[in-house]
Amino acid sequence: MKEEIKELILNILFPRFCLGCNAEGVYLCDDCKAILDISEYRYCLCEKGAVRLPNQNQKGKCQKCSSKKLLGLYSSLSYKEKPLTRKLIHFFKYPPYYLKDLARTFASIIIDHLLLLGEKPEQLLKGAVLIPIPLDKKKIKQRGYNQSEEIAKEISKIVKTPVLKNILVKIKSTPAQMELPREKRLENLKNVFACQNAKAIKNKKIFLIDDVYTTGATMEECARILKSAGAKEVWGIVVARD
Ligand SMILES: [Zn+2]
Ligand SMILES: [Zn+2]
Numbered sequence: 001m002k003e004e005i006k007e008l009i010l011n012i013l014f015p016r017f018c019l020g021c022n023a024e025g026v027y028l029c030d031d032c033k034a035i036l037d038i039s040e041y042r043y044c045l046c047e048k049g050a051v052r053l054p055n056q057n058q059k060g061k062c063q064k065c066s067s068k069k070l071l072g073l074y075s076s077l078s079y080k081e082k083p084l085t086r087k088l089i090h091f092f093k094y095p096p097y098y099l100k101d102l103a104r105t106f107a108s109i110i111i112d113h114l115l116l117l118g119e120k121p122e123q124l125l126k127g128a129v130l131i132p133i134p135l136d137k138k139k140i141k142q143r144g145y146n147q148s149e150e151i152a153k154e155i156s157k158i159v160k161t162p163v164l165k166n167i168l169v170k171i172k173s174t175p176a177q178m179e180l181p182r183e184k185r186l187e188n189l190k191n192v193f194a195c196q197n198a199k200a201i202k203n204k205k206i207f208l209i210d211d212v213y214t215t216g217a218t219m220e221e222c223a224r225i226l227k228s229a230g231a232k233e234v235w236g237i238v239v240a241r242d
Contacts, residue, residue: 019091020084028088028105036085038076038109040116043241045073045216050241055117060235069223070208070216071233075241076113079212085240089211093147100145106211106239107154125161128205130237132163133222134193136173151239152209161207167197168222185217193222195229202230213238 017024020032043050044062051062053072060072077085092102114121132148140146152163172192180188195201208222213236223234 019087026105027091027099027102032084033109036077036082036109038112038116039078040113042072042117043075045070045220045236047215055119068220069227069234070220071223071235073213073216073219073236073238073241074110074113074117075213075238076109077240079240079242089240093143093211098143100147100150103147103150104154106151107158109239110151110155110237111158122159125155125159125207128161128207129201130156130161130163130207130209131168131201131222131226132165133208133210133218134168134170136170138173148210151211155209155237164200167195167200168226169194169196182215185215186221189217189221193225195225198229201226203232205233206231206235208234208236210236210238212240212242214242 011025015024016027018029018032019027020035021029023029023031040055042053042055042060044053044060045065045068046062051064053059053062061068061070079085079089088102088105091097091099092106111121114124130152132146132152135143135146135148149163149165155161156163170192171194174188174192206226208219208226210219213219216236219236219238223236226234
């Protein structure tokens with residue numbers, strides 16, 4: 001079935017309402033999207049008081065973070081600042097909502113962020129690959145999808161950069177990072193992720209995709225694994241930053 005027809009039927013059966021103002025037709029109307037305050041700046045990976053960087057620059061990190069494997073992070077929204085941002089993420093990931101289709105809204109927010117930085121998204125992501133932060137099997141079964149993979153797929157539809165699935169995998173389930181004290185988070189990630197196919201990422205520029213960036217421990221660990229498997233560069237793209 002044609003995508004548009006499918007969409008039309010779904011809209012009749014399950015009408016969408018804006019999560020900000022209840023307007024019918026979409027999950028996020030243009031007016032509510034405008035008040036989300038999509039970032040026009042780049043910040044370093046640092047946890048506290050993230051350092052602001054020049055918008056278009058090869059460097060994605062401050063001096064202090066130079067030893068990190070992740071080269072830089074693109075983050076569109078601030079998780080704490082707007083209640084609507086938290087609501088969107090909540091409806092995307094948690095029961096009883098599981099609004100998987102919000103992935104498309106998030107992809108458009110990410111593209112808007114890149115444009116606000118003065119980047120040409122297709123250009124920035126050209127020749128690269130998108131890799132979603134993996135979830136363990138139990139979580140995927142529970143939710144029905146990997147939220148990061150859904151966002152990656154929607155970005156890919158816009159910029160035509162391929163998504164590589166099942167390359168980076170989660171081989172051990174862990175307590176949610178958010179439930180752990182900071183010092184336990186890195187330890188919690190030991191031997192959790194693995195690269196299953198080093199050949200597929202050899203010398204590649206990779207953009208790791210995730211929904212929320214908190215301490216960055218997960219993304220840094222994934223970057224470390226991909227780098228040691230032969231990736232050339234690893235960057236991060238997230239919807240929101242805590
Ligand atoms: Zn609205
Ligand atoms: Zn830094």
